[in-house]
Amino acid sequence: MNLARTSLKSMINVKNTCLACNGLLCKSVKNVTDTRFGINTPYMIAKCEDCNLEQTTPLPGQDELNRLYENHYNYGGERNTRYTQLRAGFINSFLYRIWLAIDGDISFHRIRGTGNLLDVGCNEGRGLDFYRSHGYSAEGLELNSKAAEVARSKGFTVHGSTLESFSTEIKYDVVVLSNVLEHSLNPVSMLQHIHRLLNTNGHVWISCPNSQSWLRSAFDRFWINWHVPFHIVHFSPDTLNAVLNESRFEVVKMSQETPALWVAHSIIASIFAKPGQPTRQLRSAPLVAALILLIRGLFFPLLWLGNLGKRGDCLVVVARKI
Numbered sequence: 001m002n003l004a005r006t007s008l009k010s011m012i013n014v015k016n017t018c019l020a021c022n023g024l025l026c027k028s029v030k031n032v033t034d035t036r037f038g039i040n041t042p043y044m045i046a047k048c049e050d051c052n053l054e055q056t057t058p059l060p061g062q063d064e065l066n067r068l069y070e071n072h073y074n075y076g077g078e079r080n081t082r083y084t085q086l087r088a089g090f091i092n093s094f095l096y097r098i099w100l101a102i103d104g105d106i107s108f109h110r111i112r113g114t115g116n117l118l119d120v121g122c123n124e125g126r127g128l129d130f131y132r133s134h135g136y137s138a139e140g141l142e143l144n145s146k147a148a149e150v151a152r153s154k155g156f157t158v159h160g161s162t163l164e165s166f167s168t169e170i171k172y173d174v175v176v177l178s179n180v181l182e183h184s185l186n187p188v189s190m191l192q193h194i195h196r197l198l199n200t201n202g203h204v205w206i207s208c209p210n211s212q213s214w215l216r217s218a219f220d221r222f223w224i225n226w227h228v229p230f231h232i233v234h235f236s237p238d239t240l241n242a243v244l245n246e247s248r249f250e251v252v253k254m255s256q257e258t259p260a261l262w263v264a265h266s267i268i269a270s271i272f273a274k275p276g277q278p279t280r281q282l283r284s285a286p287l288v289a290a291l292i293l294l295i296r297g298l299f300f301p302l303l304w305l306g307n308l309g310k311r312g313d314c315l316v317v318v319a320r321k322i
């Protein structure tokens with residue numbers, strides 16, 4: 001790195017540099033707004049000139065994020081609606097297991113094994129149910145006290161601390177980050193803390209949106225997985241691999257899936273999302289179900305080809321601690 005470049009970097013606020021390598025950012029996608037909740041703040045997606053990692057810009061502060069999560073996520077945003085009740089009924093049914101085999105398993109709900117497992121951001125314990133019934137001794141980490149209480153009522157140990165301050169006597173064989181890492185303001189630090197919590201040869205299971213998805217190209221700023229400002233980092237296979245290596249993990253397996261639900265959500269957002277207004281259609285059970293069946297039934301070759309060409313919508317990764 002030359003001197004001029006170094007001094008230029010030092011003049012720029014740290015928030016305007018890459019979260020992984022501190023490199024300079026350039027514009028990638030302009031004028032991206034929330035397409036779900038009606039948060040009317042424009043953001044931009046910026047790309048690091050050094051490592052190609054993309055991130056939401058400007059970065060929201062931690063206090064702002066805490067407030068947004070409280071208002072819109074988990075029990076703060078949606079509780080006991082018809083949509084959530086139908087979703088819970090579906091996930092608890094045998095049909096869901098068949099669906100995972102057809103549509104892809106982005107939450108590791110089909111993996112069987114043994115050992116201690118920690119699900120980071122376990123919410124009300126939906127994943128913990130699957131991990132326990134598939135042989136793991138499963139625990140959760142969840143900051144939302146109401147969601148954590150629901151998981152505890154099912155008999156799970158759920159820790160209420162942040163990952164950074166979390167310590168425990170036992171070491172884990174598996175740590176799960178199911179659609180979590182992209183929410184982090186410091187993904188390298190998050191992975192380093194997971195490294196600390198794992199046994200020798202322990203694994204981290206990660207799923208997150210793929211910034212090289214063909215749906216990103218098709219829907220541009222309406223791609224549902226920009227999900228600003230909640231999604232901070234937007235990983236490609238290469239940038240995720242680099243961040244894992246920097247945190248002393250090696251990728252054992254990386255595959256791609258394209259859940260029909262995510263395609264349906266991108267279609268709905270591109271048609272109905274309006275700045276400053278919640279997109280109610282995303283929670284219309286008949287509309288979402290009809291689109292999912294249509295997409296999975298008619299366009300399955302397209303989804304399959306996208307995954308095969310490494311342009312699927314979701315990265316599904318198993319990485320080992322080194």
Ligand SMILES: [Zn+2]
Nearest residue numbers: 018021048051
């Ligand atoms: Zn970078």
